[in-house]
Amino acid sequence: MTYTCLLLGLGNIGLQYDLNLDRNFILTHAKAASLHPDFDLVGAIDPDPIRCQIFSNQYSKPSFQSLDEAKDEVVPEVIIIATPSGSHEKTLVEVLEFFKPKAILCEKPMNYNLSSAKRMLEICERSNVKLFVNYMRRSDPGSLKVAKLIENDLIQAPLKGIVWYSKGLFNNGSHFLNLLDLWLGPCTGIQVLSEGKSYNCFDKDYDFYAKFNESTIYFCASLECTTTYNSIELVSQNGRLEYKNGGSEIMWYGLSHNEILNRSEIVKKPRVIQKNLNKYQFNVFNELGNALDGRNFSLSMGSDAIETLRTITKVTNGALHE
Numbered sequence: 001m002t003y004t005c006l007l008l009g010l011g012n013i014g015l016q017y018d019l020n021l022d023r024n025f026i027l028t029h030a031k032a033a034s035l036h037p038d039f040d041l042v043g044a045i046d047p048d049p050i051r052c053q054i055f056s057n058q059y060s061k062p063s064f065q066s067l068d069e070a071k072d073e074v075v076p077e078v079i080i081i082a083t084p085s086g087s088h089e090k091t092l093v094e095v096l097e098f099f100k101p102k103a104i105l106c107e108k109p110m111n112y113n114l115s116s117a118k119r120m121l122e123i124c125e126r127s128n129v130k131l132f133v134n135y136m137r138r139s140d141p142g143s144l145k146v147a148k149l150i151e152n153d154l155i156q157a158p159l160k161g162i163v164w165y166s167k168g169l170f171n172n173g174s175h176f177l178n179l180l181d182l183w184l185g186p187c188t189g190i191q192v193l194s195e196g197k198s199y200n201c202f203d204k205d206y207d208f209y210a211k212f213n214e215s216t217i218y219f220c221a222s223l224e225c226t227t228t229y230n231s232i233e234l235v236s237q238n239g240r241l242e243y244k245n246g247g248s249e250i251m252w253y254g255l256s257h258n259e260i261l262n263r264s265e266i267v268k269k270p271r272v273i274q275k276n277l278n279k280y281q282f283n284v285f286n287e288l289g290n291a292l293d294g295r296n297f298s299l300s301m302g303s304d305a306i307e308t309l310r311t312i313t314k315v316t317n318g319a320l321h322e
Contacts, residue, residue: 002040005033009082010046025278029080032281034059038289042074071098081106089116103130109170110305112202114313121302131302135178138298139283142250142275158214159234166228168203178308184212187311192318196221206315248277
């Protein structure tokens with residue numbers, strides 16, 4: 001089945017990240033919706049007329065500067081909210097005044113405010129609209145393989161680990177909280193260690209550790225200057241997982257037995273886990289299609305994103321334990 005799709009917001013993730021890249025890179029909602037066979041991109045909305053013109057030139061689809069302009073021209077079954085995070089609740093309310101979609105895919109973070117995020121989910125539930133949030137790493141084949149390895153005890157919990165993240169807990173750290181929720185289950189405790197650099201009036205860095213059931217993961221904000229650094233290292237009783245460069249490299253180092261020393265050691269040559277981050281937004285649309293068709297999916301639902309935001313709120317409030 002093919003679902004008509006309307007895009008709100010033509011910033012980086014909406015339109016611009018892959019404008020000058022070939023078909024091997026699908027990093028935006030516009031490109032993913034235009035190429036995915038399960039979706040029909042019917043238009044986009046942005047208040048900037050220049051962005052609208054670029055979109056229409058690139059995708060040969062109509063663009064509008066407001067919902068009011070679009071309401072009589074398109075009938076979307078899926079609406080993507082890729083506007084600034086602080087506007088998400090207001091945008092969602094306005095969207096549902098004009099349209100009756102089956103689903104909304106909202107950019108992360110769902111909101112900077114937990115109460116506002118809860119209202120968004122309640123509004124969607126009352127309107128019988130499915131709400132998903134674009135934590136794209138949990139749709140990547142490599143991330144799903146890691147989840148399966150943990151589920152099947154091929155990577156044995158409990159785990160200890162370190163997450164390095166850059167440029168704010170809401171902006172980037174939330175990706176890894178959400179991903180670890182997929183891998184290890186919900187966050188069950190927080191202890192804040194220090195507060196660091198601010199990026200805007202909403203977001204800053206924190207060092208903290210989090211419990212995911214019996215696993216303990218330390219989150220460290222990197223001291224980036226001109227580059228970002230995002231990675232996860234997980235240590236298990238039967239090996240070590242490296243999730244490097246934001247997930248562009250995923251490697252599992254199992255154990256081998258040293259006959260001379262009569263002990264187990266972590267192997268030097270890893271098993272490389274295949275991933276597809278060059279097309280991360282296409283992966284998201286794969287999972288969105290699965291969800292809409294009633295198949296199993298890994299895409300973050302609104303309720304999952306609220307749990308991620310709940311954990312972030314505990315960190316920003318300086319929680320010592322829960």
